[in-house]
Amino acid sequence: MASAEQQQLEFPCVDLLAERQRALDGGPEPAYDRVVTGYELFRHQGDPLRMDHGGQLAEFQLAYETWGRLAADKSNAILLHTGLSASSHARSHAKNAAAGWWEKFIGPGRPLDTDKFFIICTNMLGGCYGSTGPSSINPVTGERYATRFPMLTIFDIVRAQFCLLDHLGIGRLHASVGASMGGMQSLAAAALFPERVGRLITISACARSHPYSIALRHTQRQVLMSDPNWNKGHYYGGIPPHIGMKIATITYRSGPEWERRFGRKRSDDTIEPTMCPDFLIETYLDHQGERFCLQYDANSLLYLSKAMDMFDLSASAQQRVNDKRHSSVDDLADLIRGMAPIQMPTLVLGVQSDLLFPHWQQREIAQCLRKAGNRMVTHYELDAIYGHDTFLIDVVTVGAAVKGHLENQLA
Amino acid sequence: MASAEQQQLEFPCVDLLAERQRALDGGPEPAYDRVVTGYELFRHQGDPLRMDHGGQLAEFQLAYETWGRLAADKSNAILLHTGLSASSHARSHAKNAAAGWWEKFIGPGRPLDTDKFFIICTNMLGGCYGSTGPSSINPVTGERYATRFPMLTIFDIVRAQFCLLDHLGIGRLHASVGASMGGMQSLAAAALFPERVGRLITISACARSHPYSIALRHTQRQVLMSDPNWNKGHYYGGIPPHIGMKIATITYRSGPEWERRFGRKRSDDTIEPTMCPDFLIETYLDHQGERFCLQYDANSLLYLSKAMDMFDLSASAQQRVNDKRHSSVDDLADLIRGMAPIQMPTLVLGVQSDLLFPHWQQREIAQCLRKAGNRMVTHYELDAIYGHDTFLIDVVTVGAAVKGHLENQLA
Numbered sequence: 176m177a178s179a180e181q182q183q184l185e186f187p188c189v190d191l192l193a194e195r196q197r198a199l200d201g202g203p204e205p206a207y208d209r210v211v212t213g214y215e216l217f218r219h220q221g222d223p224l225r226m227d228h229g230g231q232l233a234e235f236q237l238a239y240e241t242w243g244r245l246a247a248d249k250s251n252a253i254l255l256h257t258g259l260s261a262s263s264h265a266r267s268h269a270k271n272a273a274a275g276w277w278e279k280f281i282g283p284g285r286p287l288d289t290d291k292f293f294i295i296c297t298n299m300l301g302g303c304y305g306s307t308g309p310s311s312i313n314p315v316t317g318e319r320y321a322t323r324f325p326m327l328t329i330f331d332i333v334r335a336q337f338c339l340l341d342h343l344g345i346g347r348l349h350a351s352v353g354a355s356m357g358g359m360q361s362l363a364a365a366a367l368f369p370e371r372v373g374r375l376i377t378i379s380a381c382a383r384s385h386p387y388s389i390a391l392r393h394t395q396r397q398v399l400m401s402d403p404n405w406n407k408g409h410y411y412g413g414i415p416p417h418i419g420m421k422i423a424t425i426t427y428r429s430g431p432e433w434e435r436r437f438g439r440k441r442s443d444d445t446i447e448p449t450m451c452p453d454f455l456i457e458t459y460l461d462h463q464g465e466r467f468c469l470q471y472d473a474n475s476l477l478y479l480s481k482a483m484d485m486f487d488l489s490a491s492a493q494q495r496v497n498d499k500r501h502s503s504v505d506d507l508a509d510l511i512r513g514m515a516p517i518q519m520p521t522l523v524l525g526v527q528s529d530l531l532f533p534h535w536q537q538r539e540i541a542q543c544l545r546k547a548g549n550r551m552v553t554h555y556e557l558d559a560i561y562g563h564d565t566f567l568i569d570v571v572t573v574g575a576a577v578k579g580h581l582e583n584q585l586a
Numbered sequence: 587m588a589s590a591e592q593q594q595l596e597f598p599c600v601d602l603l604a605e606r607q608r609a610l611d612g613g614p615e616p617a618y619d620r621v622v623t624g625y626e627l628f629r630h631q632g633d634p635l636r637m638d639h640g641g642q643l644a645e646f647q648l649a650y651e652t653w654g655r656l657a658a659d660k661s662n663a664i665l666l667h668t669g670l671s672a673s674s675h676a677r678s679h680a681k682n683a684a685a686g687w688w689e690k691f692i693g694p695g696r697p698l699d700t701d702k703f704f705i706i707c708t709n710m711l712g713g714c715y716g717s718t719g720p721s722s723i724n725p726v727t728g729e730r731y732a733t734r735f736p737m738l739t740i741f742d743i744v745r746a747q748f749c750l751l752d753h754l755g756i757g758r759l760h761a762s763v764g765a766s767m768g769g770m771q772s773l774a775a776a777a778l779f780p781e782r783v784g785r786l787i788t789i790s791a792c793a794r795s796h797p798y799s800i801a802l803r804h805t806q807r808q809v810l811m812s813d814p815n816w817n818k819g820h821y822y823g824g825i826p827p828h829i830g831m832k833i834a835t836i837t838y839r840s841g842p843e844w845e846r847r848f849g850r851k852r853s854d855d856t857i858e859p860t861m862c863p864d865f866l867i868e869t870y871l872d873h874q875g876e877r878f879c880l881q882y883d884a885n886s887l888l889y890l891s892k893a894m895d896m897f898d899l900s901a902s903a904q905q906r907v908n909d910k911r912h913s914s915v916d917d918l919a920d921l922i923r924g925m926a927p928i929q930m931p932t933l934v935l936g937v938q939s940d941l942l943f944p945h946w947q948q949r950e951i952a953q954c955l956r957k958a959g960n961r962m963v964t965h966y967e968l969d970a971i972y973g974h975d976t977f978l979i980d981v982v983t984v985g986a987a988v989k990g991h992l993e994n995q996l997a
Binding site: 402 | 595804818
């Protein structure tokens with residue numbers, strides 16, 4: 176009676192996950208611990224870094240890389256802010272020939288022109304590629320911070336970057352440039368230090384996180400925190416939260432591009448469908464998740480994901496961070512007041528196919544800046560098909576807008 | 587030296603999940619096992635139900651409920667198809683006074699007018715509210731099917747429903763009506779049995795699942811299947827995959843409505859932010875996930891989620907289901923050919939704020955039907971703010987369109 180209705184389905188993807196998990200037990204250190212991208216190291220000691228939510232770091236370090244030459248008057252520096260998962264390695268150089276995450280955007284004649292500008296890119300505070308973050312050793316205890324690391328904000332990240340600028344003797348930036356979480360940072364830099372930011376570029380970002388984005392990140396964090404191996408953040412030296420991290424980092428950034436690239440194609444259309452990855456889009460996501468989860472620290476993801484949720488340029492939110500009330504009044508006037516310091520020439524880029532940071536959020540940035548009296552706001556809405564990742568890919572349209580904004584002679 | 591930077595963060599949400607999990611060990615049967623909504627039971631015996639992917643069910647049962655009276659000539663029946671998680675209880679009645687999932691849409695004078703029509707709603711095959719599904723006892727073995735249940739498709743679900751219609755002696759429906767996964771079923775019914783479907787209504791659905799939707803459901807399934815308690819589907823009698831199910835079912839259906847309802851409000855703005863649910867949108871999602879996961883069977887979710895992914899009305903896909911090759915040629919002409927049988931008056935509704943089934947997918951349905959020669963296609967695009975759930979909420983706009991389409995006298 177072994178009829179068709181009694182056949183047990185097979186789940187090779189579940190077996191594979193269990194196998195990988197076993198292999199990680201006592202296995203090699205995670206990849207991010209071994210990443211040295213040829214970065215320089217800035218060590219901040221002396222005054223502790225006091226953070227928005229009451230924590231502090233007695234000392235911290237930032238990994239950073241630079242391209243081009245700093246002018247004698249130090250007027251040609253551009254601070255490039257990264258997205259959540261990127262290292263300071265934005266472009267290849269003598270110490271590290273590997274391609275960087277913005278390889279085609281940086282170089283002689285490129286959008287960030289190294290013949291003209293001195294580009295600085297840091298691994299952000301809270302990250303895991305050389306800068307102080309949850310996976311770093313706490314100098315006070317000699318142990319990794321894990322979830323004893325203080326809660327941090329986009330503003331904290333930017334303040335740490337400006338400590339580096341102080342160290343380099345750079346008073347005023349030619350520009351602050353960033354996309355995605357980096358676009359939040361460039362906005363925060365302009366709001367916090369308006370006199371030190373000459374021009375601003377913010378790409379595929381927002382002026383405050385909206386419920387849909389919070390919902391997406393909330394789900395990712397819950398997936399990760401529910402992995403027993405996460406162990407409230409204390410997994411270093413044990414089995415990392417591999418499964419939770421893998422699934423948490425399955426992002427679904429694009430729409431139209433996937434339609435063209437994957438459509439409804441299956442990875443093997445000679446076999447019956449299964450519950451395990453089956454459509455090409457699924458094997459693609461599975462592979463992306465597997466790759467990323469071995470390269471990034473789970474606790475860094477948690478802290479930086481939460482920092483994005485809390486990002487809000489509204490005046491009341493910025494004040495309340497200081498006096499410990501954090502809800503923002505939901506009021507456009509409040510947001511406009513908070514963005515009032517941002518009066519430098521600003522380029523806002525949005526992509527119509529972006530599902531993570533929908534283009535109405537970039538429109539909101541541009542509108543608020545204009546209502547706050549900024550008369551030099553450029554807002555381009557791109558029809559690229561790559562969704563949120565467009566800024567990484569589309570050097571033709573994104574690159575030209577960036578170059579134009581950085582080099583345009585202003586009366 | 588107990589400085590601020592050494593304070594361990596607290597994670598009450600993780601503790602709570604662990605506690606709930608312990609409470610479920612040997613605890614009461616899940617809620618869905620106890621749901622008897624006052625449904626009738628149709629038992630199909632005799633010919634086995636042969637399924638698209640090679641499996642079969644020697645027998646099966648469908649839970650169904652009805653409203654209104656079947657005319658003597660049996661010409662006034664409407665088959666109402668449900669979304670993934672709904673039971674057959676679409677409206678309250680004498681045997682069960684609880685409000686149904688389409689309570690305001692059914693009744694005297696309502697969009698589905700019980701003075702005129704005889705409405706039938708089933709719990710779909712594969713579900714867990716009275717119909718045969720993975721949590722049912724396999725009569726052959728005396729044990730629950732679990733993941734020995736055969737893979738099933740939207741077409742299989744519809745064929746089972748038409749067995750019920752045969753049993754009731756209903757040859758031709760006045761209409762086949764459904765939203766979301768139910769809107770896939772109503773389309774499938776019209777394509778499979780065009781001579782038996784008088785009018786068609788499909789709301790917030792699609793003619794074939796697209797990569798973005800597959801990506802979302804893929805992630806949900808991976809979350810669920812990675813919960814050790816899921817145990818490849820064999821959790822009945824043990825601890826159910828509570829955590830995996832809870833997180834898998836955190837959906838993020840709306841955008842604009844959340845903006846108005848939650849904005850950036852926090853659940854308690856007198857305390858510092860935490861990694862656990864903190865913003866109102868997070869506590870809302872957390873609560874929704876907790877509620878749903880106790881009411882629905884995890885294996886039903888897996889099977890029906892996969893059935894949605896595989897849904898494709900393209901001619902080649904429909905043929906290949908039969909000869910065991912399942913990839914569809916990515917070709918609009920192919921889809922138009924597959925939809926050619928659907929020549930009855932058809933209402934297609936889409937909602938601009940729908941992120942799960944974007945409105946271009948409903949436009950695709952309408953365009954393909956028209957290109958296939960259907961001259962009675964009505965397509966309304968709604969500007970409601972409730973996203974995918976609009977069909978459950980907006981009786982004013984959705985209801986009027988439904989009523990008009992069902993009652994309009996056709997020359």
